[in-house]
Amino acid sequence: MDHELTGPRSAPVLGIKGLDVPIPQQPTAVTCTLNNGIHFVTTPESRLSRDTRINQEFELIEHNKLEFTLTLKVRRDPHITAQFKALVPPPPPPQPAPAPKPKGGMFSFLSSSPKKSSRATPPPPCNNLARYLKQDGTLARALISFKDVAARCDTRLFEISYPLIGQRAEASGGAPTTMELGEIVLQLFRLPSLPGVLSAHLPQSLDECLRGLRHVAWHKVTYFEGTLTQNGGDCTTWRRRKLRVVGANLIAFNDVTKKVTATINLKKAIAVEDIEDARAARNYDGMCTVERSFRLIFPGNQEIFFFADTDEEKVKWLEVLRALVGHIPPNPLWAELIWQRQQEMAGRAVAESSRSS
Incomplete structure (x- = not known):
């Protein structure tokens, strides 16, 4: 076709x-x-x-x-x-009328020598x-x-x-x-x-294409990893867990199997609050009184509490989460599909290389 x-x-x-x-x-x-x-x-x-x-x-x-x-x-x-x-050549100059031929005799013989041509050299192009x-x-x-x-x-x-x-x-x-x-x-x-993606949802310019690919790459980066103790979300009591910030998600995973056990979508969060700062400002009446604690706030008065093992870890967690919450770029579907396609192609290339070797 x-x-x-x-x-x-x-x-x-x-x-x-x-x-x-x-x-x-x-x-x-x-x-x-x-x-x-x-x-x-x-x-x-x-x-x-x-x-x-x-x-x-x-x-x-x-x-x-x-x-x-x-x-x-x-x-x-x-x-x-x-x-x-200027490219059109000028017309040739008019040629003078030929002189009348003289009658025969000695003069005619003497004047019969050839004359130089009077034709002008054409100008260069x-x-x-x-x-x-x-x-x-x-x-x-x-x-x-x-x-x-x-x-x-x-x-x-x-x-x-x-x-x-x-x-x-x-x-x-x-x-x-x-x-x-x-x-x-x-x-x-x-x-x-990209089958299944409507044309209205595709990028409409090169800038939009490049921006979407940058954004999907942003969503695949691991920005921080560490240990926190969590209360809220999928945890009804305090639970110590390994956490990793990958793109817009705060992911809990099993330290042995490395499998994901829970995901918190940071794009839905509206604020990160240091509990100790809130208490100091006397505007906090929540249930959390644990040291080195902070909370993620979501719409509808929803919240998830965390506390860190050390002051240094808490400072780092607050720095990373505050840089993300409210500043997360979109991750368009078409860009996500392209990323998945690239991962599949890279996987096939590795598999073919392994078989050939």
């Missing part, structure tokens, strides 16, 4: 690099048009220079034969029109930007075949340069010379197909 859709792709065009054409002194406007055979999308105008910044993002829908062109086009302002006119432009202002284009780079930009940003191919008109009037005029620099990002 040549047109099987598999998901959105982003192709931000950063700009032009090393453009080797005569740049006019007057400000010259250039645009870049993406054509994928179905749609034409043109960037806002930029000022033409040897290294031109464009910074325009294009979104594409991938299929098995996805190719697209990026075409640079110069606006035909008066100074560009004047350059086109004008080397201006218009020599590299088509009549509609097209300067150069690059062709991108997505299948050649798909694996290198799968769920990651990949920067690459493509040659800009253009033409130069020759003074002889013959066929123009095709040549590389510079490079166009773009970034590619492939978001794989």
